[in-house]
Amino acid sequence: MIDFTEEQIQRYSRHILLQDVGVEGQEKIMNARVLVVGAGGLGAPVSLYLAAAGIGRIGIVDADVVDLSNLQRQVIHFTKDVGVPKVKSAEEKIKAINPDVQVDTYYEFLDSSNALDIIKEYDFVVDGTDNFPVKFLINDACVMAGKPFSHGGILRFNGQTFTHLPGTACYRCMFKEPPPVGAVPTCSQAGVLGAIAGMLGTIQAAETLKYFTGVGELLTNRLLTFDAKTMQFRTVPVKHRDSCAICGSNPTIDHLIDYALAPCALATKGTQEQAACDLKNH
Amino acid sequence: MAKIYVNGDAQEVSLPLNVSELILQNNVQQPEMVSVQVNEEFAEREDWEKIQLKEDDKVDFLYFMGGGSR
Numbered sequence: 342m343i344d345f346t347e348e349q350i351q352r353y354s355r356h357i358l359l360q361d362v363g364v365e366g367q368e369k370i371m372n373a374r375v376l377v378v379g380a381g382g383l384g385a386p387v388s389l390y391l392a393a394a395g396i397g398r399i400g401i402v403d404a405d406v407v408d409l410s411n412l413q414r415q416v417i418h419f420t421k422d423v424g425v426p427k428v429k430s431a432e433e434k435i436k437a438i439n440p441d442v443q444v445d446t447y448y449e450f451l452d453s454s455n456a457l458d459i460i461k462e463y464d465f466v467v468d469g470t471d472n473f474p475v476k477f478l479i480n481d482a483c484v485m486a487g488k489p490f491s492h493g494g495i496l497r498f499n500g501q502t503f504t505h506l507p508g509t510a511c512y513r514c515m516f517k518e519p520p521p522v523g524a525v526p527t528c529s530q531a532g533v534l535g536a537i538a539g540m541l542g543t544i545q546a547a548e549t550l551k552y553f554t555g556v557g558e559l560l561t562n563r564l565l566t567f568d569a570k571t572m573q574f575r576t577v578p579v580k581h582r583d584s585c586a587i588c589g590s591n592p593t594i595d596h597l598i599d600y601a602l603a604p605c606a607l608a609t610k611g612t613q614e615q616a617a618c619d620l621k622n623h
Numbered sequence: 624m625a626k627i628y629v630n631g632d633a634q635e636v637s638l639p640l641n642v643s644e645l646i647l648q649n650n651v652q653q654p655e656m657v658s659v660q661v662n663e664e665f666a667e668r669e670d671w672e673k674i675q676l677k678e679d680d681k682v683d684f685l686y687f688m689g690g691g692s693r
Contacts (some may be wrong), residue, residue, distance in 0.1 A: 382690065473689050494688030499689045514665070520656045520687050528690030564685060573633055578663045578682045 343368050349441075353395055366554035367395065371441075373553045374398040376463035378451055378479055380427040381405075382528065382535075383469030383493045385417035386542030387549070392435040392442050394550055400436060400463055402443040403427040414535030451475055453597035456482040465552055466490035467545050471527050474600035480505070480512035481597055484588045489552060491545040491560075495533055496526070500541035501566040503579070504548045509561040514582035519600050537569055574583035625678040641670040642682070651684055658685040 345364070355372070356362045365430075373396050377384045380403040391399055407415075407422040407430055415427075421428040428446035435444050447459060451470075460466055460482050468479045468490060476492065482507065483490045492512055493502045505511050544565065552555050563576040587594045625638050629649060636645070642661065646654045659666045660683040666674055676682070 471690050473687065476689065495690045496688050500685075515685055516658055516687060524653065524656060525684060525687045525689055531690075533690055577630075577660070577685065579660065579685075580663060580665070582665055 343371060345372055349395075352439075356394065360554040362554050366556070369553045369555075370550060371395050371397045373465065374400070374463045375549055376400040376402065376460060376466045377469055378402045378466065378475065379469035379471065380415075380417065380431040381411065381471060382414045382468060382533065382538030383542040383545060384431070384467070385415045386539045387467050387469055387546045388431055388435055389417055389438065389548060390543060390546035392438045394438060394546075396442060396549075396553075398443040400447065400459065401428045401431050402447040402449065402459065403431075404448060404450045410529075414533065414538040415614070416539065425623065451478060453478065453599045457486055459487050460488055463488070465549055467549060468492050469542065471529065472602060473525070476512060476600055477519050477600060478597060481587050481594060483596070484511050484513075486560065491548050493541050493545050495541050496528060497531055497615050498534055498537060498569040499567065500537055500544075501564060502541055502544055502560060502568075503564045504547070504552070504560040506559065506561050508588075510579045510581045510583070511585060513587045514569050514585045515564065515579055517586065522601050534569060540567070540569065543558045603622075625676075627676055627679065628681045630683055638674070638676070640668055642674045642676065643676045645676060645682060646671070646684075649684075656687055659683070660685065 350357065353367045356367050358365055375391055375396050377388050377399060380388065380401050388399060388401060405427050406427050407427055409423050411418055412420060417434050418430045426448050427605040428448050432446050434443045435442055449455065456478055466479060466488055468476055470476055473623065479490060487507045489506045491502060491504050548560055551559055561581055564579050565574065565576045573590045581588065581601055583589050586592060624635050626633055627636055632668060642659055651657055659671065662681050
């Protein structure tokens with residue numbers, strides 16, 4: 342049992358007041374270790390809310406530096422941070438919000454060589470990445486390591502997310518393998534309304550806090566999708582697929598795969614998208 | 624005519640109709656990339672032509688959404 346200081350009781354009073362959370366729930370949050378992969382559009386709100394909530398230890402993986410074009414939605418980074426590694430910029434804000442949080446920074450790409458080693462240090466993983474190879478890598482590594490994770494994806498005015506616990510539907514149950522390189526546009530190619538990142542990221546943060554406190558029903562075996570143009574939200578029931586290559590009864594994948602990263606090109610690209618893409622990445 | 628539900632919305636369709644035909648009718652973009660569930664069970668791509676839809680079937684199209692970080 343943690344001895345809460347007066348300051349902590351005050352800081353977390355709105356959690357402690359919640360019947361479903363209380364002192365016990367807050368203690369679980371403070372003992373929790375969460376890995377956030379990607380300190381971008383999703384990782385920003387996720388990290389800010391988890392830090393404010395008092396998650397004990399937050400790991401952040403990101404090999405990028407802050408770019409001016411990130412600031413439209415990546416609210417953890419400020420104008421003064423342009424050019425700074427995203428993990429450093431994020432660490433600074435987390436510490437400013439809540440000095441009690443221990444922050445681990447990984448200024449590198451998550452790939453097959455480091456994923457399992459990094460993930461094993463944490464209790465829950467949040468996917469805030471912008472590309473399919475790493476989304477599949479996170480899925481496979483978490484399934485192999487028996488770790489729960491929150492999947493998130495956004496594009497234009499849409500978002501989708503689900504939560505995986507061991508034994509429930511995984512990303513590969515829904516999508517067998519990554520789309521061909523360049524076939525599906527990313528935000529840096531097709532654009533995204535900035536606030537969509539906040540909408541989806543805060544859902545992921547809420548799921549993370551629900552996981553640790555045991556409150557309510559997680560988005561397991563359900564894919565939540567929303568369209569901000571109509572503000573229609575929908576949860577599609579999805580089932581664990583017994584023939585799934587990673588979590589099925591006869592898995593055929595026994596090692597992590599580094600799928601090719603999409604070069605800055607679209608199979609069906611428009612010149613405007615390509616221009617935006619060139620601007621962003623080079 | 625029969626009523627089926629596509630992504631939660633009711634749709635009047637003429638039977639017989641298989642999953643591949645429904646995908647065409649709905650102008651699903653990049654059908655080679657979509658995941659399909661029929662009555663909450665995933666339908667393997669190679670079975671799409673064989674699966675005949677019937678009244679009250681629920682079909683969901685799941686799309687890739689990759690953004691998040693950059």
